[in-house]
Amino acid sequence: MNIDLWQGVAMARNTVQFQKGLSEATFEQRYGTEEKCRAVVMASRWPDGFECPVCGGRAYSEVKTRGLFQCSACRRQTSLIAGTIFASTHVPLRLWFRAMYHVTQSKQGISSIELGRRLGVTQTTAWKLKHKLAQVMMERDASQRLTGRVEIDDAYLGGERSGGKRGLTRLARRRSWPPSRPRPRASRCA
Numbered sequence: 014m015n016i017d018l019w020q021g022v023a024m025a026r027n028t029v030q031f032q033k034g035l036s037e038a039t040f041e042q043r044y045g046t047e048e049k050c051r052a053v054v055m056a057s058r059w060p061d062g063f064e065c066p067v068c069g070g071r072a073y074s075e076v077k078t079r080g081l082f083q084c085s086a087c088r089r090q091t092s093l094i095a096g097t098i099f100a101s102t103h104v105p106l107r108l109w110f111r112a113m114y115h116v117t118q119s120k121q122g123i124s125s126i127e128l129g130r131r132l133g134v135t136q137t138t139a140w141k142l143k144h145k146l147a148q149v150m151m152e153r154d155a156s157q158r159l160t161g162r163v164e165i166d167d168a169y170l171g172g173e174r175s176g177g178k179r180g181l182t183r184l185a186r187r188r189s190w191p192p193s194r195p196r197p198r199a200s201r202c203a
């Protein structure tokens with residue numbers, strides 16, 4: 014199950030994929046804190062490390078409370094989540110990740126009420142999260158059908174994958190997150 018983090022940039026950016034059967038305990042261990050989720054989004058946004066969109070500077074400082082990265086050279090502040098699905102609500106990344114987990118793991122789908130209960134947010138907020146996720150998952154499915162390609166994701170939440178599914182072998186070798194260096198996107202004809 015793929016989730017595009019980046020809206021309106023179909024096929025251009027990393028996606029997050031949750032392994033089916035990822036246990037809740039393992040999920041919590043890997044993505045249970047705001048810090049860990051930020052690291053995932055950061056690696057997705059800047060696979061080679063921070064780069065200022067204005068001057069290309071690589072040195073930065075973080076304004077943690079506001080989720081901003083400030084370029085040390087030109088002082089421009091860049092939001093970590095601008096342009097991502099996470100910018101659509103004020104919910105912490107940690108809860109977005111939990112929502113992604115529950116939405117992708119439940120076979121019959123999950124109601125907004127149940128999602129809200131599990132996340133500890135209102136049903137209205139849960140509904141917004143759920144609909145945003147459904148929307149981006151649908152868009153991704155549609156774009157895959159259109160291009161007839163299967164993208165292998167740079168960001169693969171869940172880590173280990175056993176079995177030798179064709180085209181996914183590179184994922185089986187990925188044991189840690191974030192990856193030590195960016196990998197080229199790979200694709201194959203469907």
Ligand SMILES: [Zn+2]
Nearest residue numbers: 065068084087
């Ligand atoms: Zn700069």
